[in-house]
Amino acid sequence: xxxxxxxxxxxxxxxIFERRKREVIAGAGDDDCAVIKIGDQYLxxxxxxxxxxxxxxxxxxxxxxxxxxxxxxxxxxxGTGAKPEYFLFxxxxxxxxDEGFFVQILKGIEDxxxxxxxxxxxxxxxxxxxxxxxxxxxxxxxxxxxxxGARTGDRVYITGxxxxxxxxxxxxxxxxxxxxxxxxxxxxxxxxxxxxxIEISEYASAMTDISDSLAISLHNISRKSGVKIVLKEEYFPxxxxxxxxxxxxxxxxxxxxxxxxxLVFTSEESDRGIMIGEVMDGSGxxxxxxxxxxxxxxxxxxxx
Amino acid sequence: xxxxxxxxxxxxxxxIFERRKREVIAGAGDDDCAVIKIGDQYLxxxxxxxxxxxxxxxxxxxxxxxxxxxxxxxxxxxGTGAKPEYFLFxxxxxxxxDEGFFVQILKGIEDxxxxxxxxxxxxxxxxxxxxxxxxxxxxxxxxxxxxxGARTGDRVYITGxxxxxxxxxxxxxxxxxxxxxxxxxxxxxxxxxxxxxIEISEYASAMTDISDSLAISLHNISRKSGVKIVLKEEYFPxxxxxxxxxxxxxxxxxxxxxxxxxLVFTSEESDRGIMIGEVMDGSGxxxxxxxxxxxxxxxxxxxx
Numbered sequence: 001x002x003x004x005x006x007x008x009x010x011x012x013x014x015x016i017f018e019r020r021k022r023e024v025i026a027g028a029g030d031d032d033c034a035v036i037k038i039g040d041q042y043l044x045x046x047x048x049x050x051x052x053x054x055x056x057x058x059x060x061x062x063x064x065x066x067x068x069x070x071x072x073x074x075x076x077x078x079g080t081g082a083k084p085e086y087f088l089f090x091x092x093x094x095x096x097x098d099e100g101f102f103v104q105i106l107k108g109i110e111d112x113x114x115x116x117x118x119x120x121x122x123x124x125x126x127x128x129x130x131x132x133x134x135x136x137x138x139x140x141x142x143x144x145x146x147x148x149g150a151r152t153g154d155r156v157y158i159t160g161x162x163x164x165x166x167x168x169x170x171x172x173x174x175x176x177x178x179x180x181x182x183x184x185x186x187x188x189x190x191x192x193x194x195x196x197x198i199e200i201s202e203y204a205s206a207m208t209d210i211s212d213s214l215a216i217s218l219h220n221i222s223r224k225s226g227v228k229i230v231l232k233e234e235y236f237p238x239x240x241x242x243x244x245x246x247x248x249x250x251x252x253x254x255x256x257x258x259x260x261x262x263l264v265f266t267s268e269e270s271d272r273g274i275m276i277g278e279v280m281d282g283s284g285x286x287x288x289x290x291x292x293x294x295x296x297x298x299x300x301x302x303x304x
Numbered sequence: 305x306x307x308x309x310x311x312x313x314x315x316x317x318x319x320i321f322e323r324r325k326r327e328v329i330a331g332a333g334d335d336d337c338a339v340i341k342i343g344d345q346y347l348x349x350x351x352x353x354x355x356x357x358x359x360x361x362x363x364x365x366x367x368x369x370x371x372x373x374x375x376x377x378x379x380x381x382x383g384t385g386a387k388p389e390y391f392l393f394x395x396x397x398x399x400x401x402d403e404g405f406f407v408q409i410l411k412g413i414e415d416x417x418x419x420x421x422x423x424x425x426x427x428x429x430x431x432x433x434x435x436x437x438x439x440x441x442x443x444x445x446x447x448x449x450x451x452x453g454a455r456t457g458d459r460v461y462i463t464g465x466x467x468x469x470x471x472x473x474x475x476x477x478x479x480x481x482x483x484x485x486x487x488x489x490x491x492x493x494x495x496x497x498x499x500x501x502i503e504i505s506e507y508a509s510a511m512t513d514i515s516d517s518l519a520i521s522l523h524n525i526s527r528k529s530g531v532k533i534v535l536k537e538e539y540f541p542x543x544x545x546x547x548x549x550x551x552x553x554x555x556x557x558x559x560x561x562x563x564x565x566x567l568v569f570t571s572e573e574s575d576r577g578i579m580i581g582e583v584m585d586g587s588g589x590x591x592x593x594x595x596x597x598x599x600x601x602x603x604x605x606x607x608x
Contacts, residue, residue: 005431006431009406009429010427012403013410013427013429016410016411016414017410017414017423017424018418018423019423020418020423021389021423024390024423024425027425027426028392028424028425028426028427033426034392034425034426036390036425038342039343043347045390045425045426045440045442046392047392047394047426047427047428047440048394048428049394049396049428049438051430051432053433054430054431054432086328086338086340086349088332088350088440089351090353090438092353092355092436099313099316102316103316103320106316106317106320107320110322114324119321119322119323119324119325119328119331120321120331120332121328121331121332121338121340121349122331122332122337122349122350122351123351124351124352125313125317126310127309127358128355128357128436129357129433129434130432130433130434132432134353134394136351136440138347138349
């Protein structure tokens with residue numbers, strides 16, 4: 001079903017839940033994660049749900065499914081500048097999933113959690129018609145970066161090239177084997193940008209992870225910060241993509257491809273990341289091309 | 305699928321996840337919830353997953369589904385003595401669920417969270433073949449009660465009569481209408497014993513909520529505490545049940561019925577709750593009847 005329908009339902013949800021606690025800096029629908037002030041630190045909570053038909057390509061191993069369930073949640077934490085601490089999961093097992101398969105999912109979960117010194121502290125297991133893995137992550141941030149802090153005069157940066165996951169998915173669908181696909185790890189074992197997120201959160205005015213598409217993440221920052229974002233096409237790092245596809249296709253993948261686990265942030269200045277545009281007074285997201293200024297659509301396409 | 309298969313998979317899971325953090329007092333598979341020491345308090349985390357075919361009777365309203373998704377998680381918190389603070393959800397929507405239905409689920413979630421002064425701080429929405437509601441709850445406890453603390457000489461107490469939810473389910477299946485079923489609220493809008501749990505945790509040696517059955521909760525306490533539990537049939541509060549079913553059936557429902565949201569705890573003494581037995585040296589769970597001592601099976605039956 002459409003991503004737009006999902007956004008519509010998220011919008012409905014954000015109107016129903018009351019903000020009641022002063023320590024909740026960001027809650028349902030406000031940002032990547034819930035941000036809760038506790039003493040001089042912040043407890044960061046997030047949840048993300050994956051299911052077989054929409055999120056796991058046929059050739060994905062159960063170990064990679066477990067990895068992915070942690071990665072999508074940790075990427076939300078990364079987008080807020082949080083260090084992952086605790087992870088819980090719910091797995092719905094369907095007929096045909098044996099103990100060996102199940103163990104591999106859990107190992108994928110455990111290994112990625114361990115890599116970032118987080119601990120798997122709970123889980124629930126059910127049986128149903130489709131394989132689901134829902135994750136819940138709790139992290140700690142010293143200085144959380146929200147989507148709402150971008151200011152006129154800031155520049156816009158990304159931590160890496162987007163579009164690789166989408167391109168890999170296309171290549172997989174076109175019949176290529178996993179081992180023939182150059183950026184296959186961005187599709188099967190994406191790495192959440194945890195350390196980058198923590199470092200960048202120290203000075204970024206706004207930050208978020210890119211899961212649906214760069215375009216959608218930028219629209220979120222623009223809307224929540226009340227600013228205009230203008231990208232410069234000439235800054236775009238497209239060479240890795242144009243080695244494999246046409247320039248036009250590379251541009252499309254870069255802006256609208258989903259599934260990458262990079263971060264996008266705004267800051268007056270940054271030694272880290274790739275500068276792709278700037279923040280101005282106004283609203284909306286635009287791209288400055290040789291041919292003139294164009295609007296960037298609010299769309300992405302990550303699920304299959 | 306069988307509850308036993310679920311326990312088997314939970315056992316596998318508990319062997320895979322490493323304990324690495326000193327502040328994690330109880331983790332995956334150890335107790336009702338994860339218990340994490342933070343300063344002089346404890347952060348309590350839990351997750352529970354409901355899905356339509358197994359957990360929602362046909363006549364359950366969407367508002368009640370939302371209520372239930374919060375209640376199952378808050379009951380885990382109650383069983384540890386925690387005050388609920390934050391709640392997150394993942395909802396998988398299927399074809400045929402419209403906005404009105406969805407809004408009612410969310411209102412059920414919001415209202416029960418609000419009742420215990422907890423805040424709904426996040427959520428994720430997906431589309432699939434079956435309606436799923438996964439909940440994550442975070443709470444705070446001053447003195448968490450684990451399943452592992454029961455000591456020889458303690459007495460065993462419950463906060464209320466178990467078996468009502470199962471009986472109501474049976475009556476529903478036998479063709480009775482909702483309004484004809486006396487304990488229907490225990491099936492459709494069970495109330496987690498939050499305030500009781502917090503008060504009892506101040507002095508209980510062990511505590512847990514009763515979701516699968518009284519028998520299973522007692523077996524968990526017995527195994528994790530390394531003690532024998534001996535129930536006395538003469539103490540059992542069965543009159544509410546025997547007004548509706550035979551004595552034998554009432555006894556069966558009381559011990560093995562699932563879906564009640566009561567607490568069971570052990571303590572040297574308690575003004576609260578109904579005393580049903582005692583803790584002794586040894587292992588296993590037994591019941592002392594007029595006719596002699598019998599073992600209590602490790603079984604429950606809550607899902608339909």
